[in-house]
Amino acid sequence: MGWLIGLALFVSGGLSAAAAPDTPRVAAIDWGQVQTLIAIGAPPVAMAQVASYGDWVGGPAVPDSVRELGLRVQPNMELLSQLDLDVITITPMYENSRARLTQVAPVESIDVYYHEGSAWDNTVDSTRALAKLVHREAAAERFIESTRAEVEQLAQRVPADTQPLLVVQFIDARHVRVFGDDSLIGNVMSRMGIANAWQEETNFWGFALVPIERLAAIENARMAVVDPVPVGVPEEIAESVLWQHLPAVRDQAVLDLPAVWSFGGLPSATRFARGLADAYDRLASGAAGDEFGGLP
Known part of the structure; x- marks a missing residue:
């Protein structure tokens, strides 16, 4: 009987593992998307202008594994083509690059400021959209809630x-x-x-x-x-x-x-x-x- 239970656990464990989707290989052009992907535990394979990200964005820190793509407006197409990407993310700001980028991998445009509503709500929406793309929906919800809670807590320090x-x-x-x-x-x-x-x-x-x-x-x-x-x-x-x-x-x-x-x-x-x-x-x-x- 014990071996039957063990077999059942092995099979169910194997099925669960098989059902868990792999994280897609993503290249991100926009820095706001890069920082969000890192924050929800799915850093991109590649991004543009890593050093400038440090100067202008500040964090979270970019993992050493992330490849440098060059300029955001003119990413390194040769390198992109070598990365076996599942998707490239852009915002409407980089829509002019879509035709070139699509030659390498499918392109997803996820915006923040280009539709109605508050910047906060739009940023939350874009977090959820990115999370769905990389199968990190639960992590995104935790991150959204922790962000709300932290801002509320920090507000207590304002005179x-x-x-x-x-x-x-x-x-x-x-x-x-x-x-x-x-x-x-x-x-x-x-x-x-x-x-x-x-x-x-x-x-x-x-x-x-x-x-x-x-x-x-x-x-x-x-x-x-x-x-x-x-x-x-x-x-x-x-x-x-x-x-x-x-x-x-x-x-x-x-x-x-x-x-x-x-x-x-x-x-x-x-x-x-x-x-x-x-x-x-x-x-x-x-x-x-x-x-x-x-x-x-």
């Missing part, structure tokens, strides 16, 4: 009387991206109970590209600068009378935030929330830096 925030990213010493309510960054701020001081028009990514003088009319706000900052810009704005006299810079310390990929990906949401919480902690302890001016 109750905090000022509205102007979140910017330097293009050069005279121009910035400023993030609105409809950006992923703006959505995270809302979930953390932080008012967004930028209430003017934004593009479909949720930011506006403006000269810094456009920020001069915004009173009662604190400035937050998202890395990376172009080489030479800190030195230039240190000497910029215009920057130093912006109300959001002149009247209080500027928050310095780590690099965050604002174009989608739930890992970006938690990275931004952590960066904000840490910045407010430094502010409360008197350890806020003065790289971007403002009161120490």
Whole structure:
């Protein structure tokens, strides 16, 4: 009788193993998709611009096994053809590459900002779509829930009387991206109970590209600068009378935030929330830096 039970367990175990689908071999062009695939335990076989991902996205870290494809707008087609891929993922931003990429493997376009709804909800939807593609649906649901919970927890570290925030990213010493309510960054701020001081028009990514003088009319706000900052810009704005006299810079310390990929990906949401919480902690302890001016 024991051997029958053992045989049954062997057969059922074998069937279960056979039923478990293998993880497809994926090449991802978009960084938001790359970070999401890594976060749900299915890193791509290959991606574009690994070093720049580290500068602009920050995390999660890319495994050493992931192959470098070159530029996002012009990936290495010869290498792609050698990787025995099941699918290549893009966003609508890279739709012009579809015809070339389809010669190598099927192409799936999974977007974040190109349809109606909040950036947060669209990012959650794209997480689920990517998870379905790589058979990681359960992992994705756990990740979505843990992201929500972490942002809520980090919100507890934000002062109750905090000022509205102007979140910017330097293009050069005279121009910035400023993030609105409809950006992923703006959505995270809302979930953390932080008012967004930028209430003017934004593009479909949720930011506006403006000269810094456009920020001069915004009173009662604190400035937050998202890395990376172009080489030479800190030195230039240190000497910029215009920057130093912006109300959001002149009247209080500027928050310095780590690099965050604002174009989608739930890992970006938690990275931004952590960066904000840490910045407010430094502010409360008197350890806020003065790289971007403002009161120490």
